[in-house]
Amino acid sequence: MAALAAVAIGAGSVTASAATTAERSGKTASPSIYIKYLSTQINLAIGRGQDTTVERAGLGAFKALTPENQEKYLDYLNESSVMDALLAEAAEPGGGSTRTTFTSMNGGDVVIETVEEASFTPDPADGGIEPLATRLRKGTWETTYTVKQKVLGVTVTKLSLWVDYYTNGSKVTQSLNAGAGKRNINPGVSISNSPPKHWLSGGVSTAETVWEGSIIFKGFGVSIDKRHRVSANENGFKSGSVKNI
Secondary structure (H helix, E strand, O other): OOOOOOOOOOOOOOHHHHHHHHHHHHHOOOHHHHHHHHHHHHHHHHHHHOOHHHHHHHHHHHOOOOOHHHHHHHHHHHHHHHHHHEEEEEEEEOOOOEEEEEEEEHOOOEEEEEEEEEEEOOOOOOOOOOOOOOOOOEEEEEEEEEEEEEEEEEEEEEEEEEEEEEEEOOEEEEEEEEEEEEEOOOOOEEEEEOOOEEEEEEEEEEEEEEEEHHHOOOOEEEEEEEEEEEEEEEEEEEEEEEEEE
């Protein structure tokens, strides 16, 4: 990832559970408490009619960790540098219809994954024909730029921004809509965002939102504001970024 700030966690930053539990947020104090938290989040999401894929996958992946790695995972959730890494500055130059890139840190325990994707909504008579290799076919498209943070293989936080637009087969002629979504299973982080906005300029459809992250770490609150942007042109994904405000 071109501009993701490297975040290093020192070898001694994760210590034995007994020494760090008091510094964890209440819902990450122990594996059993965290499992109860995730189960509650799943039930609440179901009650609101929300997708629970991230929460269910996270619960299953966390249970599958060894007891030692469960403790390590919970310590990571309370490491300020790990949480900062999720919203570190990132930027992608773009690469076509679909691309996934990874940046890892701390020996691969913590991974930042970015996913670029352009999906097509075909006309009924179109049959869902795949786009041309160099240019999107005529129709309505949705381009998404997603940033995920994984800790020991568990997806902890997922932030997505998408823009809907229309191309006549030669260039983008309309910017139609924008939206944003988040899933977060770290109870030490509260994330909200501004209403997404979108616009068309020079044949490029762009969407933007601002994420506001509140981190509670060892009793201190930290606020982080990041601008998340995605742009699409006649070739699909043009660029995506998460930058400091």
